[in-house]
Amino acid sequence: MKENQFSLTAIMCAYLRAYHAKYDEPKIFDDFLADQIIPDENRLLIEEGLTKHLQLKAPELAASLPDQATALKLVARAMNSRSILLSRSRYTEETLEAAIKQGTQQYVILGAGLDTFAFRRSDILVNLQVFEIDHPNTQNFKTQRIKELGWAVPTQLNFIPMDFTQESLDAALKKSSYNPQVKSFFSWLGVTMYLTREEVFATLRTIATIAPTGSRIVFDYFDIDIFDAQKTDTQIQEELAQVQAAGEPMKTGFDPSMLASDLANLGLHLHENLNQAEIQRRYLQGRKYAHIAQAVVK
Missing domain, CATH: 3.40.50.150 (Vaccinia Virus protein VP39)
Structure with missing residues (x-):
């Protein structure tokens, strides 16, 4: 961890727990408070990063999606499915x-x-x-x-x-x-x-x-x-x-x-x-x- 920096992975983990609790079924782990504990500015940075990642890795897929919310849903679910x-x-x-x-x-x-x-x-x-x-x-x-x-x-x-x-x-x-x-x-x-x-x-x-x-x-x-x-x-x-x-x-x-x-x-x-x-x-x-x-x- 860089000096004077809080853990970026901790915020990312909270974001993925929050997304799962809000949108996924069936629920594996329901952290219904995770969404609240993430400050809005950090959430926006995460979502911008995830959107850019999809655009970089799968530009045609990203272009075919109707909006950012759909893109975030796709990326977040993919990340949760790969992790423990x-x-x-x-x-x-x-x-x-x-x-x-x-x-x-x-x-x-x-x-x-x-x-x-x-x-x-x-x-x-x-x-x-x-x-x-x-x-x-x-x-x-x-x-x-x-x-x-x-x-x-x-x-x-x-x-x-x-x-x-x-x-x-x-x-x-x-x-x-x-x-x-x-x-x-x-x-x-x-x-x-x-x-x-x-x-x-x-x-x-x-x-x-x-x-x-x-x-x-x-x-x-x-x-x-x-x-x-x-x-x-x-x-x-x-x-x-x-x-x-x-x-x-x-x-x-x-x-x-x-x-x-x-x-x-x-x-x-x-x-x-x-x-x-x-x-x-x-x-x-x-x-x-x-x-x-x-x-x-x-």
Whole structure:
């Protein structure tokens, strides 16, 4: 991320969640607040960019469409169909609900971005403390937007600024009311690919150390093959180039066949490791190189 810049991918993810909630059926994940949390000026920039992208990649198709709204609908649906954005959010909250029934009382959202959970899920917030951890620039952008909207911040919601490339999760949580004796649930979505392998492992090792036995973490990751031009299609390569140009380069992938042993060395047990076929079968979504994993503190 560039200095003093908030996460552009966080806003783009919120835009795609919002579009799905407003227009798509059947709904995989209904983030009905995502549309509100995106400032109008950012929404306009996104829509201009998507329209230009379609005009560049498929000029004849773009010219045949009656208006910008139709073009945006086409592009947004295509992007959602290729990503695990919606699937990973639904999987996480389904897993969290099950964990709460088993005694989980703390929910730590790593790289929260414009996540709306604490404002959207009052039904399960009553006995749950929520800790949103994100880069200070992105978190400041979000909290300012919440003030502009006049949303009341739930007493259970705690904001913790942290740069994963500079700080440790342990140090960040010690500054908050996080209780290391209470069973916790961690989500880490859309982040691991932007960090180094060492940074990812350092955070996972910290979770295994500070959270009690039975605590869980759900995270998504890219197959290491995504960074091999000989094994990926041109569209994937273009997407990698685009995020790098935006100042948020993707750096890391993992070998799915080695993940269980990698996590075991950190003190975590791999409970589930969904690949493309399994994600698509469960949620009708999927991307060839993306995976969702759930691990349990041993």
